[in-house]
Amino acid sequence: MSHTTPIVFIVDDDISVRESLEALINLTGSQAETFASAEEFLARPRVSVPNCLILDVSLPDLNGLDLQKQVTAERAEMPIIFITGYGDVPTTVRAMKAGAAEFLTKPVSDDVLLDAIGKAIERSRETIVREAELQALRDDQATLSRREWEVMTLVISGLMNKQVGFELGISEITVKAHRGRMMQKMKARSLAELVSMNAKLRPPLQ
Structure with a gap:
């Protein structure tokens, strides 16, 4: 078989x-x-x-x-x-x-x-x-650093890079760097795709 x-x-x-x-x-x-x-x-x-x-x-x-x-x-x-x-x-x-x-x-x-x-x-x-797709997302999520996780959470909530930087006490340039690595690790090609991934991952992100 x-x-x-x-x-x-x-x-x-x-x-x-x-x-x-x-x-x-x-x-x-x-x-x-x-x-x-x-x-x-x-x-x-x-x-x-x-x-x-x-x-x-x-x-x-x-x-x-x-x-x-x-x-x-x-x-x-x-x-x-x-x-x-x-x-x-x-x-x-x-x-x-x-x-x-x-x-x-x-x-x-x-x-x-x-x-x-x-x-x-x-x-x-x-x-x-x-389930396989969800596990792949969880595996990607697990590779994020704490700061990348924080940036992702704020970006998904609708904040702009400058606002994210204000919330975290870091520069906008640093936010962009973290955001770029986070998007790469999550294999997200756009913010809309990242938001969709977040919806699939709930409740783990809550």
């Missing part, structure tokens, strides 16, 4: 369900990994390729909704598709409010499931790209 092959994780205590879903998913070119319990799944290290989780609500240890909480908090790039034979309105509403990509009731047609998986994988791919 290519290291970029999407992975569909399946957590269901019914072995026949796991096997049928695994066979279906493998036919699509994605890689399926099956688990009989939430605890078994949680022991699997996080992956860096597009992925999603097909999850049953009723499980022998940690139930599906409780597992959803943990996955949502720790693995933002992993959309969750619930498939259950015991769906009810309160459970469905709770799952969807908590961010589930889909809530399907067994039996589910192959077309409906594959459509849900396709959308979830694309959502995962977009999240991974955004």
Whole structure:
């Protein structure tokens, strides 16, 4: 399998369900990994390729909704598709409010499931790209000196170089030098781009 092959994780205590879903998913070119319990799944290290989780609500240890909480908090790039034979309105509403990509009731047609998986994988791919871009910004931000950080904060707030110099007690020429290095380190081509970067980095800059 290519290291970029999407992975569909399946957590269901019914072995026949796991096997049928695994066979279906493998036919699509994605890689399926099956688990009989939430605890078994949680022991699997996080992956860096597009992925999603097909999850049953009723499980022998940690139930599906409780597992959803943990996955949502720790693995933002992993959309969750619930498939259950015991769906009810309160459970469905709770799952969807908590961010589930889909809530399907067994039996589910192959077309409906594959459509849900396709959308979830694309959502995962977009999240991974955004997270990588954000991490790159954080890495650039970490290279700033204290003075460059101060200059960036004041520039973003709308102050001119002369005003920044007054606030920091340094000359306008020195501000320009710090500002130039800061823009270079942040790889910002304009003030507008720097402001956009700042918005993406929040709350770290607050």
